Amino acid sequence: MSENFEAILRDGCGLVKDRPIIVGVSGGPDSLCLMEILRQAGYSLIIAHFDHQLRPESSQDARMVEMTAARLILDCIINGADVRAFADHEKLSLEEAARSLRYQFMFKLARKHNAQAVAVGHTADDQVETILMHFLRGSGLAGLKGMPYKSIVKIFDAEIPIVRPLLDMRREETIKFCAANDLSPHYDSSNDSFNFQRNRIRHSLIPELENYNPKFRDAVLRMSETLKGDHAFMLELLETAWHEIMIAVDEGVITLDFNLLSKNSLSLQRNLIKKAMQTLQPDIDVDFLTLERATHLIKDLSTSAVVDLKAGLRLYIENDLIFISKTNSKLPINLWPQLPDGRSIAISIPGQIELMGSWKLYSNYTPLDDLARAEAERNEDPFRVWLDAEQIPDSLELRVRRRGDRFFPLGMQGHSQKISDFFVNEKVPHRVREHWPLLCAGDEIFWVAGYRPSHSCRLTASTRKAFYFYLSNPLKKNR
Amino acid sequence: MSENFEAILRDGCGLVKDRPIIVGVSGGPDSLCLMEILRQAGYSLIIAHFDHQLRPESSQDARMVEMTAARLILDCIINGADVRAFADHEKLSLEEAARSLRYQFMFKLARKHNAQAVAVGHTADDQVETILMHFLRGSGLAGLKGMPYKSIVKIFDAEIPIVRPLLDMRREETIKFCAANDLSPHYDSSNDSFNFQRNRIRHSLIPELENYNPKFRDAVLRMSETLKGDHAFMLELLETAWHEIMIAVDEGVITLDFNLLSKNSLSLQRNLIKKAMQTLQPDIDVDFLTLERATHLIKDLSTSAVVDLKAGLRLYIENDLIFISKTNSKLPINLWPQLPDGRSIAISIPGQIELMGSWKLYSNYTPLDDLARAEAERNEDPFRVWLDAEQIPDSLELRVRRRGDRFFPLGMQGHSQKISDFFVNEKVPHRVREHWPLLCAGDEIFWVAGYRPSHSCRLTASTRKAFYFYLSNPLKKNR
Numbered sequence: 001m002s003e004n005f006e007a008i009l010r011d012g013c014g015l016v017k018d019r020p021i022i023v024g025v026s027g028g029p030d031s032l033c034l035m036e037i038l039r040q041a042g043y044s045l046i047i048a049h050f051d052h053q054l055r056p057e058s059s060q061d062a063r064m065v066e067m068t069a070a071r072l073i074l075d076c077i078i079n080g081a082d083v084r085a086f087a088d089h090e091k092l093s094l095e096e097a098a099r100s101l102r103y104q105f106m107f108k109l110a111r112k113h114n115a116q117a118v119a120v121g122h123t124a125d126d127q128v129e130t131i132l133m134h135f136l137r138g139s140g141l142a143g144l145k146g147m148p149y150k151s152i153v154k155i156f157d158a159e160i161p162i163v164r165p166l167l168d169m170r171r172e173e174t175i176k177f178c179a180a181n182d183l184s185p186h187y188d189s190s191n192d193s194f195n196f197q198r199n200r201i202r203h204s205l206i207p208e209l210e211n212y213n214p215k216f217r218d219a220v221l222r223m224s225e226t227l228k229g230d231h232a233f234m235l236e237l238l239e240t241a242w243h244e245i246m247i248a249v250d251e252g253v254i255t256l257d258f259n260l261l262s263k264n265s266l267s268l269q270r271n272l273i274k275k276a277m278q279t280l281q282p283d284i285d286v287d288f289l290t291l292e293r294a295t296h297l298i299k300d301l302s303t304s305a306v307v308d309l310k311a312g313l314r315l316y317i318e319n320d321l322i323f324i325s326k327t328n329s330k331l332p333i334n335l336w337p338q339l340p341d342g343r344s345i346a347i348s349i350p351g352q353i354e355l356m357g358s359w360k361l362y363s364n365y366t367p368l369d370d371l372a373r374a375e376a377e378r379n380e381d382p383f384r385v386w387l388d389a390e391q392i393p394d395s396l397e398l399r400v401r402r403r404g405d406r407f408f409p410l411g412m413q414g415h416s417q418k419i420s421d422f423f424v425n426e427k428v429p430h431r432v433r434e435h436w437p438l439l440c441a442g443d444e445i446f447w448v449a450g451y452r453p454s455h456s457c458r459l460t461a462s463t464r465k466a467f468y469f470y471l472s473n474p475l476k477k478n479r
Numbered sequence: 480m481s482e483n484f485e486a487i488l489r490d491g492c493g494l495v496k497d498r499p500i501i502v503g504v505s506g507g508p509d510s511l512c513l514m515e516i517l518r519q520a521g522y523s524l525i526i527a528h529f530d531h532q533l534r535p536e537s538s539q540d541a542r543m544v545e546m547t548a549a550r551l552i553l554d555c556i557i558n559g560a561d562v563r564a565f566a567d568h569e570k571l572s573l574e575e576a577a578r579s580l581r582y583q584f585m586f587k588l589a590r591k592h593n594a595q596a597v598a599v600g601h602t603a604d605d606q607v608e609t610i611l612m613h614f615l616r617g618s619g620l621a622g623l624k625g626m627p628y629k630s631i632v633k634i635f636d637a638e639i640p641i642v643r644p645l646l647d648m649r650r651e652e653t654i655k656f657c658a659a660n661d662l663s664p665h666y667d668s669s670n671d672s673f674n675f676q677r678n679r680i681r682h683s684l685i686p687e688l689e690n691y692n693p694k695f696r697d698a699v700l701r702m703s704e705t706l707k708g709d710h711a712f713m714l715e716l717l718e719t720a721w722h723e724i725m726i727a728v729d730e731g732v733i734t735l736d737f738n739l740l741s742k743n744s745l746s747l748q749r750n751l752i753k754k755a756m757q758t759l760q761p762d763i764d765v766d767f768l769t770l771e772r773a774t775h776l777i778k779d780l781s782t783s784a785v786v787d788l789k790a791g792l793r794l795y796i797e798n799d800l801i802f803i804s805k806t807n808s809k810l811p812i813n814l815w816p817q818l819p820d821g822r823s824i825a826i827s828i829p830g831q832i833e834l835m836g837s838w839k840l841y842s843n844y845t846p847l848d849d850l851a852r853a854e855a856e857r858n859e860d861p862f863r864v865w866l867d868a869e870q871i872p873d874s875l876e877l878r879v880r881r882r883g884d885r886f887f888p889l890g891m892q893g894h895s896q897k898i899s900d901f902f903v904n905e906k907v908p909h910r911v912r913e914h915w916p917l918l919c920a921g922d923e924i925f926w927v928a929g930y931r932p933s934h935s936c937r938l939t940a941s942t943r944k945a946f947y948f949y950l951s952n953p954l955k956k957n958r
Contacts, residue, residue: 135614136691138698140705144623201691208687212615212680219617222767226619226749233746234709237716267712288704 005165009041012149013163019116020044021163022109024102025069027061029185030121032068033174034166036181038119039072048109048118050102051080054094061186068183079105095195107156115160122147122164125171128220129201132209141234145227154282170217238271245272247321252329254279256322262298269295276324277313284311298322318429331431333357337383337449337471338435344399347439349467353398355437358474361398361449365389368459368466376459376466382450383471391457392467393441400435407445408455419445426451439469484644488520491628492642498595499523500642501588503581504548506540508664509600511547512653513645515660517598518551527588527597529581530559533573540665547662558584574674586635594639601626601643604650607699608680611688620713624706633761649696717750724751726800731808733758735801741777748774755803756792763790777801797908810910812836816862816928816950817914823878826918828946832877834916837953840877840928844868847938847945855938855945861929862950870936871946872920879914886924887934898924905930918948 009015023038025031025047038045049065051058062078069076087097106118122130127146134143150161166174178185209216241264247255254276261269270291277286290310297307297315305317309324316323316331323331334357339345345353350364366372366386376386405419417425423433428451439447447453449471459466488494502517504510504526517524528544530537541557548555566576585597601609606625613622629640645653657664688695720743726734733755740748749770756765769789776786776794784796788803795802795810802810813836818824824832829843845851845865855865884898896904902912907930918926926932928950938945 135702136688136695136698138700138702140702141620141709144702197691205687205691208684209615212676212684216615219615221617223614223617223619223623226767229746229749230620230709230713233716233744233750234713236744237712265712265715267708267715270708271712288701288708 004168005037006041008149008168009038009043009165013117013119013165014150014161015043015163015165016116017043020046020113022046022048022106022113022115022118024106024118024120025049025065026121027065027068027186028121029174029178029187030123030126030166030171032183032185033169033177033181034119034121035069035074036072036177036183037165039074045074046109046113046115047074047076048106049076049078050105051078052083052098052102053080054083054098064184064186077109095198103153103156107160110157110160117150117161117163118156119163119165121166121174123166123169123171123174124221125202125217127167127224128206128217129198131220131224132201132206133197141227141231144223145231146224148228234271238268238275241268241272242275246276248332248335249279250332252280253323253325253332255332255335256324258298258317258320258322261322266295269298273309273315273324277309277311280313280324280326281311286310319427333432333435334359334474336429336432337361337437337473338432339398339400339437341435344397347396347398349394349396355398355471356435360472360474361437362470362472363396364468366466366468368463372466373459382452383473385447385449385453385469386459386466387446387453387457387469388459388463389465389467390463392446396439396441396446398437399440401433401438405438405443405445407448409448409452410455410458411452412455414455419448422448422451437471483647484516485520487628487647488517488522488644492596492598492644493629493640494522494642494644495595496522499525499592501525501527501585501592501594501597503585503597503599504528504544505600506544506547506665507600508653508657508662508666509602509605509645509650511662511664512648512656512660513598513600514548514553515551515656515662516644518553524553525588525592525594526553526555527585528555528557529584530557531562531577531581532559533562533577543663543665556588574677582632582635586639589636589639596629596640596642597635598642598644600645600653602645602648602650602653603700604681604696606646606703607685607696608677610699610703611680611684612676620706620710623702624710625703627707713750717747717754720747720751721754725755727811727814728758729811731759732802732804732811734811734814735803737777737796737799737801740801745774748777752788752794752803756788756790759792759803759805760790765789798906812911812914813838813953815908815911816840816916816952817911818877818879818916820914823876826875826877828873828875834877834950835914839951839953840916841949841951842875843947845945845947847942851945851947852938862952864926864928864932864948865938865945866925866932866936866948867938867942868944868946869942871925875918875920875925875946877916878919880912880917884917884922884924886927888927888931889934889937890931891934893934898927901927901930916950 015021021038021043023031023035023045025035026049035045035047047065047069049062051062062080066076066078081101083094083098083101086092086101087094090097092100103118109115110118131144131146137143147164147167149165149167150163152158152161175185206216213219245257245260247257256272256276261272273291273294274286278284287310293307294309294315297305297317307315309315312327314325314327316325321335325331337359338356340356347353347361347363352363353361355361368386372386401419406416407419407422408414408416409422419438423436428436437449438445439449445454446457447469494500500517500522502510502514502524504514505528514524514526526544526548528541530541541559545555545557560580562573562577562580565571565580566573569576571579582597588594589597610623610625616622626643626646628644628646629642631637631640654664685695692698724736724739726736735751735755740751752770752773753765757763766789772786773788773794776796780796786794788794791806793804793806795804800814804810816838817835819835826832826840826842831842832840834840847865851865880898885895886898886901887893887895888901898917902915907915916928917924918928924933925936926948
C-alpha cells in the first residue's frame with residue numbers, strides 16, 4: 001500500500017476504519033482491484049454485486065464475485081433485476097436504468113448497514129472518458145473538472161457519499177494489480193457492453209485523439225486537477241456571497257437582496273442566479289443566455305421588472321428584493337407586513353399584535369423627554385414611529401385600506417392624498433397593497449407603516465407625550 | 480448592420496469611430512467580411528496585408544486585396560517577407576514564423592498611424608478549433624475559455640489591443656456575407672496551407688466529433704461563454720488578492736507576503752504564483768506540477784526554502800517573504816536594512832542616517848518617564864529599541880560585523896555569543912548578514928537592529944534616560 005494511496009483514502013475520500021464501506025464489485029479488474037486495495041488497507045467492507053441480467057452468463061459473474069469474497073472472508077450481498085424490463089417500463093436507456101437500479105441497491109445496503117460510503121472503481125481512464133463526454137456536450141467548469149474522490153449524489157442519498165479511490169490509477173494498472181494479487185477478473189463487464197457512447201469514446205475516439213496528442217490522457221487529467229482547484233475556489237467564494245445576498249429560501253421561491261447582488265461582478269451575479277435556479281430545480285442545466293436575460297434585467301430596470309428564465313422559473317424585482325420563483329408559486333408575503341384578509345385589529349397601548357408571517361406591531365406610551373426626542377429625530381427605520389399622543393384618540397386600530405381612504409402625509413404641508421395614489425407614488429409593491437397595515441381611528445389614518453406618519457399627529461415643539469409604534473420584521477436579522 | 484454587431488464592436492471590442500483601426504486582410508472570406516463590416520459601421524480603417532511568400536501566387540493575393548481596398552476607397556498597406564527563410568534562421572515552425580512577422584508588421588503600422596487596435600477576422604469556427612487545441616493540450620480555464628473580443632498581447636504591444644469582432648460569426652456566414660456584398664475572396668489562404676495541425680483539426684477531427692454530438696460547435700461556443708464569465712470572476716478576485724499579497728515587483732524579482740499567501744486556498748496560491756511567474760516571463764505556460772512544487776514548499780517548509788520552478792525561475796522563502804525570481808537576478812535588498820559596502824557611520828543624537836534602499840535610522844534621547852517606559856514595554860516592532868543611556872557612550876556608530884565580533888544578547892543572562900552564531904540562531908537570511916547594521920561603540924555591540932539589544936544596556940528599574948532608535952522600513956506601508 002503506497003503512502004499516496006493511504007492519503008487518497010483518508011484525505012481524499014474521507015474514509016475511516018471503524019465503519020463499513022459498501023464496495024460495488026462487478027467482477028471486472030477495476031472493482032476487484034478497489035476491493036483488494038481497501039481490504040489490504042484494513043477497512044471494513046461489504047461487497048455488493050448487482051446482476052443486471054442482460055447477458056446469459058451474468059449469474060456466473062455473480063458466483064465468481066461471491067466466491068472471491070468468500071475466499072477473502074468478506075461479506076458479500078448479491079442482488080439483481082431485469083434491467084431491460086425496467087428500462088422499457090420507465091422509458092430509460094439501458095445505461096440509465098442499470099445505473100439507477102445498481103446505485104439504489106448499493107445505497108439501500110449502505111443505509112441498512114450504517115455504512116460510511118459507497119465505493120466504486122472509477123479509474124483515471126474513466127475520468128478521461130467522463131471529461132471528454134462533458135467537453136463534447138459543452139459543460140462548464142463543474143463538468144470539465146471531472147469526478148471528485150468524494151461526492152454526495154442527492155438523488156441517491158443526502159448524507160452517504162460515493163467515493164472513488166482509484167481515480168489516479170490507470171485501467172491497465174488495475175489489471176496488473178489483480179494479477180499480482182491472485183484475482184481473476186472477467187472482462188466482458190456488462191457495464192461495457194450496454195454503454196454504447198462510452199464504449200465508442202473509449203475504443204475509438206480516445207485513440208484517435210492520441211494521434212493529435214500522444215499524451216492526451218495525461219493532459220486531460222492535468223486539466224482536471226487544475227480545474228478542480230479553480231472550481232473549489234469559485235464554490236468557496238460563491239458560498240460566501242450566497243450567505244450575504246440570500247434573504248430567504250421558501251417553497252418554490254428564493255429571495256435575494258437586490259442592492260447587494262447588483263453591486264457584484266456580472267460573473268458572480270450569474271453564478272448566484274444559477275445557484276438559486278438549481279436550488280429550486282436541482283436537475284436543470286442553466287445556459288448562458290438565460291443568465292444574461294437575468295443580469296440584463298438587474299442592470300437595466302427601466303424595461304420591466306420580470307423576466308422568464310427557464311424550466312418554469314421567473315425572476316421578479318420588487319423594490320430592493322429579487323425573487324426567483326416557480327411560475328405557480330406565490331411570492332413570499334412575510335417580506336412585507338400584511339394583515340389577514342379584511343381584518344381590523346384593535347390596538348391596546350402598551351401591547352403587541354401579531355400580523356401575518358411573524359411580523360409584530362409593538363405599541364407603547366413614552367414621555368417625550370430629551371432622550372426620546374433625540375431618538376425620534378435620529379430614527380431612520382420607517383417601521384418605527386413616534387406620534388403626538390394628544391393628537392390621536394386612545395381607541396386605535398390596525399386595518400387595511402378601504403375604498404376612498406385619504407391621508408395627510410407628513411411633509412406635504414397638510415395637503416391630503418388618496419391612499420391609492422400614495423401607494424403608487426411610494427412604489428409599494430402592487431401585490432401587497434391590499435393587505436398593507438394602516439394605523440387608524442375610524443376613517444382617519446395616522447400612520448402608513450413603513451412609509452409616513454400623518455401631518456396631523458407629527459411631533460412638534462410642544463409635544464409632551466408620544467405613542468411609540470414599532471413594526472418588527474422577522475427577516476431583519478438576515479438582511 | 481445588426482444591433483448585436485454594433486454592441487460587439489462598441490462594448491466587446493471597445494472600438495471608437497475617431498481613431499483608425501489596422502485591419503489584417505489576407506484576402507480570404509473572413510478578413511474581407513471583417514473589413515466590410517467595419518467599413519459599413521463607419522469606422523476609420525487602414526487595411527494591412529502581409530505577403531508570406533510561401534506560394535508562387537501569393538503576390539496575386541496582395542494585388543487583389545489592394546484593388547478591393549482601392550475600390551472601397553480604403554487605405555491599404557502591403558508588406559511581405561520570406562517567411563521560410565526567417566523560420567529556418569530562427570528555428571521556428573512556418574506557422575510561428577508567419578504569425579510573428581505578420582503581427583509585427585501590423586503592430587508597427589498601428590503605432591505609426593496611432594491606431595486604436597489591430598483587428599483580425601477570427602470566426603466562431605476558429606474559436607472552436609482554438610479551444611479544441613487547448614483541450615487536447617490540457618489547458619486550464621484561460622485556454623479553454625477561448626479567444627476574447629479584445630486582448631493585449633504584450634510581446635506585440637503593451638497598449639494597442641488585438642480585437643476579434645467576428646467571434647460569433649460562422650465561417651460560412653462570412654462567405655455568404657462576402658457574396659451579398661460583392662466581395663470575391665480567394666480560398667487557399669496561406670494561413671491554411673502551412674498550419675498543418677489546425678487544418679487537420681478543422682477538416683478531420685471536428686467532423687469526427689460531430690458524429691458524437693452533431694451540435695458540437697455550438698456546445699463548445701456555449702462552454703466558452705460560460706468559462707469566460709468564470710475566468711473574469713477569478714481574474715477579478717486574483718487581482719484583489721495580488722494587491723494584498725504582493726510586496727514589490729523589482730527587475731527580475733517579485734516579493735510576496737508569506738503569511739498572507741499561505742493562509743489562502745491552494746487554488747489562489749497557485750494562481751498568484753502563476754501570475755508572478757508570468758509577470759517575470761510573459762510568454763511561458765505554467766503547468767500544474769510546477770505550481771504544485773511551489774505550493775508544497777510553502778506548505779511544508781521543513782525540507783528546503785528554495786525550489787526551481789520553470790524557465791529559469793525560482794521560488795525562495797526567507798522568513799516571512801517569498802521571492803519569485805529569475806535565477807540570475809539578485810534578490811531585492813531593500814527588504815532588509817543594509818549598510819553600504821564596508822561602511823561605518825557615526826551616529827549623532829538626535830539625528831538620522833540613510834541606509835541602502837531608503838531605510839533610515841532615527842535616533843533620539845528620551846527621559847524614561849512612565850509614558851516612555853510603557854511604550855518601550857508594549858513595543859512589538861524589533862526595529863525600535865530603547866536603551867539605557869547611562870550604559871552606553873555618546874560616540875556611537877552603525878557598522879557591519881567584523882571577524883570575531885561577540886555580543887551579549889538580552890535574555891541570555893549576560894552570556895556572550897559570536898555574532899555569526901547569533902545570526903544563524905535567529906535565521907537572519909544568509910545573503911544579508913554581511914551588511915547587517917550593528918549599533919556599536921568600538922568592539923562593543925549594543926543593538927542588532929531587528930533582533931535584540933545587548934544585555935548591558937537593557938532598561939532597568941533605575942534607568943532614568945534612554946536612547947531611542949528606530950530603523951524605518953520603506954516598504955512597511957505596503958505590508
